[in-house]
Amino acid sequence: MDFAHADIGPSLDTLDSEALEGLEFGVVRMSLDGRVDAYNGYESKLSGLSPSRVIGKHFFSEVAPCTNNVLVASRYEEGSLDEELPYVFTLRMKPRKVMLRLVKRDGSKWQYLLVRDQ
Amino acid sequence: MSDADEALEVEHESLLAFLYLCPVAIAQLDASGTIEMMNSAGARILQPIAHGGSIENLFDVLGPFGAEVRAIHDRFPHERGSIIEGRRVTFASPRREGPVVLSLTLVKISPVRTMAVIADETERAAQERAAVRAERRVRAAFDQIRDYAVFALDRDGAIETWSKSAERVFQFQAQEVVGRPCSTLYDEEEPTPERLGDLLAGAAKNGWSDDEGWWKRKHEGRLWGSSVVAVIDDECPGDAGFVVVTRDITQKKREEDDLRLTAATDFLTGVHNRRSFEDAATRELEERRQSREPLSLVMIDADHFKKVNDTYGHGTGDDVLKALANTLKAHVRAIDIVARLGGEEFVLLLPRTDEANAFAVAERVRTAVEQLGVSAADGTVVRFTVSTGVVEASHAAASLEDLLHLADEALYEAKRQGRNRSIVATGSATQLAVATAS
Numbered sequence: 001m002d003f004a005h006a007d008i009g010p011s012l013d014t015l016d017s018e019a020l021e022g023l024e025f026g027v028v029r030m031s032l033d034g035r036v037d038a039y040n041g042y043e044s045k046l047s048g049l050s051p052s053r054v055i056g057k058h059f060f061s062e063v064a065p066c067t068n069n070v071l072v073a074s075r076y077e078e079g080s081l082d083e084e085l086p087y088v089f090t091l092r093m094k095p096r097k098v099m100l101r102l103v104k105r106d107g108s109k110w111q112y113l114l115v116r117d118q
Numbered sequence: 119m120s121d122a123d124e125a126l127e128v129e130h131e132s133l134l135a136f137l138y139l140c141p142v143a144i145a146q147l148d149a150s151g152t153i154e155m156m157n158s159a160g161a162r163i164l165q166p167i168a169h170g171g172s173i174e175n176l177f178d179v180l181g182p183f184g185a186e187v188r189a190i191h192d193r194f195p196h197e198r199g200s201i202i203e204g205r206r207v208t209f210a211s212p213r214r215e216g217p218v219v220l221s222l223t224l225v226k227i228s229p230v231r232t233m234a235v236i237a238d239e240t241e242r243a244a245q246e247r248a249a250v251r252a253e254r255r256v257r258a259a260f261d262q263i264r265d266y267a268v269f270a271l272d273r274d275g276a277i278e279t280w281s282k283s284a285e286r287v288f289q290f291q292a293q294e295v296v297g298r299p300c301s302t303l304y305d306e307e308e309p310t311p312e313r314l315g316d317l318l319a320g321a322a323k324n325g326w327s328d329d330e331g332w333w334k335r336k337h338e339g340r341l342w343g344s345s346v347v348a349v350i351d352d353e354c355p356g357d358a359g360f361v362v363v364t365r366d367i368t369q370k371k372r373e374e375d376d377l378r379l380t381a382a383t384d385f386l387t388g389v390h391n392r393r394s395f396e397d398a399a400t401r402e403l404e405e406r407r408q409s410r411e412p413l414s415l416v417m418i419d420a421d422h423f424k425k426v427n428d429t430y431g432h433g434t435g436d437d438v439l440k441a442l443a444n445t446l447k448a449h450v451r452a453i454d455i456v457a458r459l460g461g462e463e464f465v466l467l468l469p470r471t472d473e474a475n476a477f478a479v480a481e482r483v484r485t486a487v488e489q490l491g492v493s494a495a496d497g498t499v500v501r502f503t504v505s506t507g508v509v510e511a512s513h514a515a516a517s518l519e520d521l522l523h524l525a526d527e528a529l530y531e532a533k534r535q536g537r538n539r540s541i542v543a544t545g546s547a548t549q550l551a552v553a554t555a556s
Contacts, residue, residue: 048130048134049135050131053131063138064138064158065141066165067162070166071165087161087165092134093137094154094156095174
């Protein structure tokens with residue numbers, strides 16, 4: 001599975017944390033109220049934060065406040081969502097251009113933030 | 119990995135998390151403004167204004183303002199030091215409603231390194247703008263309204279702000295009144311010095327209070343103002359005070375007074391009529407009960423008035439009554455009341471006057487009338503005299519009826535003794551005192 005995989009939501013729902021480790025892009029899996037459920041190795045390497053530090057925390061306010069804005073966090077307040085968005089992360093204190101994919105769909109108990117290096 | 123390395127790793131991660139969570143943007147720039155390091159708040163704050171999405175050089179991201187900042191940065195003559203401190207700048211943001219306001223601080227650390235702190239002050243700036251807008255609106259309203267004066271007092275009643283509307287109504291300029299007690303604007307004839315204190319105490323207790331009274335006006339006499347005073351409650355007690363809105367209703371007051379005067383005036387002589395006298399006398403008696411000040415009545419009757427009417431006609435009779443009324447008015451103070459009770463009978467109500475002084479007034483009136491001459495239709499100069507009865511309200515229980523009765527008796531005694539004389543009523547203060555002593 002790659003970052004641009006069409007209709008990626010149902011596939012992601014079937015993957016356990018171990019399977020997420022094999023992906024070549026960052027995956028943040030959150031509950032619908034924004035608590036982190038899974039944080040894969042790719043994402044962990046980008047941010048410098050280990051999964052144990054972030055799992056269970058509120059992603060937009062406690063882990064990555066830089067996404068707590070109208071461009072990212074507010075989008076998840078809508079119903080279903082599958083959108084790519086060029087963005088700048090300050091990962092390890094360096095501004096870095098990334099591509100985000102915001103995924104949320106009806107009937108799933110998860111929502112995702114996917115991150116790929118641009 | 120050794121324990122020490124692992125500990126370092128954990129510490130490093132904590133530090134990263136700390137910087138991710140910092141709500142203020144911190145960036146380290148090289149000499150050209152290129153961002154070498156930045157925390158995530160930097161991305162959050164700068165992203166909406168970085169139209170191209172690229173955040174590489176801070177000065178580029180900040181657009182025209184950035185160019186200005188770059189110039190200031192490049193011209194900075196020292197190796198280190200504060201370049202810009204909390205400079206505010208507004209950006210139009212396509213993604214947000216309304217502009218974004220950022221504040222920027224730049225500190226030069228070395229010739230090749232500058233630290234930048236950027237805070238999003240959009241919310242604060244909006245609050246400040248709202249406050250300024252509200253103040254402008256209120257001031258415009260205060261300045262534009264006609265007939266009303268709006269001004270503010272501090273908590274001790276000194277004038278703190280003076281609007282254009284107040285200038286128009288009172289004709290005083292701000293510099294003439296600000297800092298002075300509000301009571302200095304009261305008309306000098308205003309009888310109660312407690313007026314301001316009472317007003318403010320009432321407002322402090324109930325949130326507001328109102329009052330009507332005479333105020334000074336700089337150029338054109340005085341004005342009758344109807345005022346509402348409201349408390350300005352402030353969280354900081356030192357800033358508490360009052361707002362006063364005074365409406366100039368002098369014209370309305372005059373009309374009302376005229377109306378009242380018409381209702382209270384004897385149509386022939388212009389002095390008070392019987393009803394008006396009774397109102398005033400009842401009020402004075404009530405007051406005397408509290409103050410224990412003396413109070414006297416003088417009843418005056420024109421002698422042989424019927425003969426004047428019969429001989430010279432009613433027209434001359436009326437002229438005699440008018441001349442008598444004018445003489446009475448000329449011999450009393452402003453606080454006294456002259457009234458015509460009916461026919462040729464008049465009365466003087468003399469507050470704060472004891473029997474002896476009332477008798478003196480009666481005698482002055484009587485001798486003045488002796489000097490009067492009224493021209494009749496046939497050219498004859500008509501001369502006449504008056505008899506008077508004087509009474510002092512001698513004890514608290516005295517009713518107006520009792521006093522009029524005593525004065526009437528004294529007057530009758532004066533007539534009986536041959537007219538053109540003044541007699542003090544039996545049972546009046548002095549005579550009671552004499553009676554008690556003997």
